[in-house]
Amino acid sequence: MAEEKQQEEAKKEDVSVEETSEETTEVAPEKSELDLANERADEFENKYLRAAAEMQNIQRRANEERQQLQKYRSQDLGKAILPSLDNLERALAVEGLTEDVKKGLEMVQESLIAALKDEGIEEVPTDGEFDHNFHMAIQTVPADDDHPAGSIAQVFQKGYKLHERLLRPAMVVVAE
Amino acid sequence: MAEEKQQEEAKKEDVSVEETSEETTEVAPEKSELDLANERADEFENKYLRAAAEMQNIQRRANEERQQLQKYRSQDLGKAILPSLDNLERALAVEGLTEDVKKGLEMVQESLIAALKDEGIEEVPTDGEFDHNFHMAIQTVPADDDHPAGSIAQVFQKGYKLHERLLRPAMVVVAE
Numbered sequence: 247m248a249e250e251k252q253q254e255e256a257k258k259e260d261v262s263v264e265e266t267s268e269e270t271t272e273v274a275p276e277k278s279e280l281d282l283a284n285e286r287a288d289e290f291e292n293k294y295l296r297a298a299a300e301m302q303n304i305q306r307r308a309n310e311e312r313q314q315l316q317k318y319r320s321q322d323l324g325k326a327i328l329p330s331l332d333n334l335e336r337a338l339a340v341e342g343l344t345e346d347v348k349k350g351l352e353m354v355q356e357s358l359i360a361a362l363k364d365e366g367i368e369e370v371p372t373d374g375e376f377d378h379n380f381h382m383a384i385q386t387v388p389a390d391d392d393h394p395a396g397s398i399a400q401v402f403q404k405g406y407k408l409h410e411r412l413l414r415p416a417m418v419v420v421a422e
Numbered sequence: 423m424a425e426e427k428q429q430e431e432a433k434k435e436d437v438s439v440e441e442t443s444e445e446t447t448e449v450a451p452e453k454s455e456l457d458l459a460n461e462r463a464d465e466f467e468n469k470y471l472r473a474a475a476e477m478q479n480i481q482r483r484a485n486e487e488r489q490q491l492q493k494y495r496s497q498d499l500g501k502a503i504l505p506s507l508d509n510l511e512r513a514l515a516v517e518g519l520t521e522d523v524k525k526g527l528e529m530v531q532e533s534l535i536a537a538l539k540d541e542g543i544e545e546v547p548t549d550g551e552f553d554h555n556f557h558m559a560i561q562t563v564p565a566d567d568d569h570p571a572g573s574i575a576q577v578f579q580k581g582y583k584l585h586e587r588l589l590r591p592a593m594v595v596v597a598e
Contacts, residue, residue: 283459290466297473304477308484315488319495326537327503330530337526347523350513354506354530361502 318408320365325413328406331358335404362406370405370416372398380405382415386422393421494584496541501589504582507534511580538582546581546592548574556581558591562598569597 277285334355338348362368370380375396384402389395398418405416453461510531514524538544546556551572560578565571574594581592 280456280459283456283463287459287463287466290463290470294466294470294473297470297477301473301477301480304480304484308480308487311484312487312491315491315495319491320499323496323499323537323541326540327534330533330537333526333530333533337523337530340520340522340526342520343523344516344518346516347513347519350509350516351527354509354513357506357509358503361499361506364502365499 317366318411320362320367321408321411321413324362324365324367324406324408327358327362328414331355332403334358366409367406367413370407370412372401372405372416372418374398376418376420380407380412380415381418381420383420384417385419387419389421395422397421493542494587496538496543497584497587497589500538500541500543500582500584503534503538504590507531508579510534542585543582543589546583546588548577548581548592548594550574552594552596556583556588556591557594557596559596560593561595563595565597571598573597 334351338351338355343351372381376383376398381398382405387393387399389397393399397420399421400419401416402419403417406413510527514527514531519527548557552559552574557574558581563569563575565573569575573596575597576595578593578595582589
C-alpha cells in the first residue's frame with residue numbers, strides 16, 4: 247500500500263510537470279521521460295494506423311487489378327485471332343468448295359467464335375444505327391427505303407469487342 | 423530553472439517507482455504512468471513494424487501473382503483454339519483442294535500458330551525420345567531401323583504447351 251501511495255504521488259507529480267511544461271513551451275524546457283514516452287507512443291500509433299490503412303489500400307488495389315487482368319486477359323490473343331476469322335470468311339466465300347471442305351471450314355469458324363465468346367469476345371452488332379463508338383464509316387451511300395439515313399447499309403469487315411471494350415471497329419458503309 | 427529541477431525530481435521519482443515495481447512483480451503493483459506510456463509505445467512500435475513487414479509481403483505476393491496471371495493469361499483461350507487448329511489440319515489433308523482454298527487455309531493456320539506463339543503457346547516437339555511429361559502413347563509398334571525402341575514412330579495429334587506448362591499432350595505411337 248505504501249508503494250501504491252508512492253506511485254499515486256509520482257503520477258500527480260507527472261501531471262503537474264506536464265502542465266508546467268505546457269505553460270512554458272516558449273522557453274523549450276527539457277521534456278520529461280513521460281512526455282518522451284507518450285510522444286513515442288503517439289508517433290508509433292500514428293505510424294501503425296497509417297500502415298494499416300495503407301495495407302488495406304494495397305489489398306484493395308491488388309484485388310481490383312487482379313479482376314481487371316482476369317477480365318481482359320484474352321485481349322491480345324483474341325485480337326491476334328481476328329485476322330484468321332476474316333481469312334476463314336473469305337475462304338468460305340470462294341465458289342466451288344466441296345461440301346467436305348465447306349463443312350470443315352465452318353467447323354473451324356464456329357469453334358473459333360465459340361472460344362472467343364467464352365472469353366467475352368463478340369462481334370459488334372451492325373444491324374442498327376451507325377455508332378461511332380463501334381463502327382468506322384469507310385463509305386457512304388444515298389439513303390433508300392431499306393436503309394434510312396444514319397443506318398448501316400453494308401459491312402465490309404466485322405468488328406469485335408471484349409466485354410465493353412472495343413477490340414476493333416466494324417468497317418461499314420453508311421446511308422445518308 | 424525551478425521547473426527544470428521539478429522535472430528532474432519527477433524523473434527520479436519515476437525511476438525509483440520503476441525499480442520498486444520491478445522488485446515486487448509478484449504482487450502485481452499498479453503500473454506507473456511512465457510504464458504504461460512505454461508499454462503503449464512498445465506495443466505500437468511492434469504493431470507498426472509487423473504491419474510494415476506485412477505490407478511488403480502483400481506487395482511482393484501481389485507482384486508475383488500479377489506476373490503469373492500475365493504469363494498464363496492465354497491458357498484458356500489458347501486451349502480452346504487447339505481444336506480449330508486440328509480441324510484446319512484435317513481440312514488441309516483433304517484431297518482435291520483448289521490452290522485458292524489451300525492458300526486460304528494455310529494463311530489461317532499460319533496466323534493462328536503465330537498468334538499462339540506470341541502468347542508463349544507452342545507445339546510439343548515429337549522428334550526425339552518418348553517423354554511421358556509431354557506425350558501420351560496411344561499405340562506401340564515394333565522398333566525398326568528408322569524408329570529405335572523408345573522413340574516416337576508416329577504423331578496422331580499434336581500436343582501444345584504454354585511456356586513450360588503442358589496444355590495437352592501429343593498423342594503418339596511409340597516404337598518398342
